[in-house]
Amino acid sequence: MRSLVFAALAGVTVAFVSLASADAPRSQQVGHGARLFADYCAACHGDDGRAGAGYQTPIWGQGAKIARFENAMGLFEYNQMMMPFDDPTKLSDEDKWAISAYMLANHGTIAPTAELAPAAAAAIAIK
């Protein structure tokens, strides 16, 4: 008996993570944060912030605990005091603001084209 096998192409699932990528319009600050993230954070957190050699939980987007920082100031202060984990003094406050802006753009809290101003940060809620 002859049987026909229909190989149906299963819908290819693309895990789509929205990143404030270099191709999309983004502010200077967010672009600077993206470059710093690649250099100082990605080794432990992954290029896309989803998981890396140092930490297996996403740090933005779905599954992240980023809302526990409550607002952009809370996130900045954590990054300022704690990250990069191997030496939090490596980067300036300005750099930490840029990285925080990049993280919040990827999380969808701010537009990738926005600048995160320290004076406004406490009023920017993270959900």
Ligand code: HEC
């Ligand atoms: C050497 C590895 C390493 C590097 C480099 C590193 N991290 Fe982390 N990161 C960790 C670890 C480990 C934790 C968990 C710390 C804890 O639970 O106390 C963490 C936690 C975090 C968290 C909190 C995550 C959560 O689930 O609440 C944030 C935000 C974060 N890192 C941001 C950064 C940023 C931004 C950089 C770059 C400036 C960076 N990290 C660089 C290892 C690293």
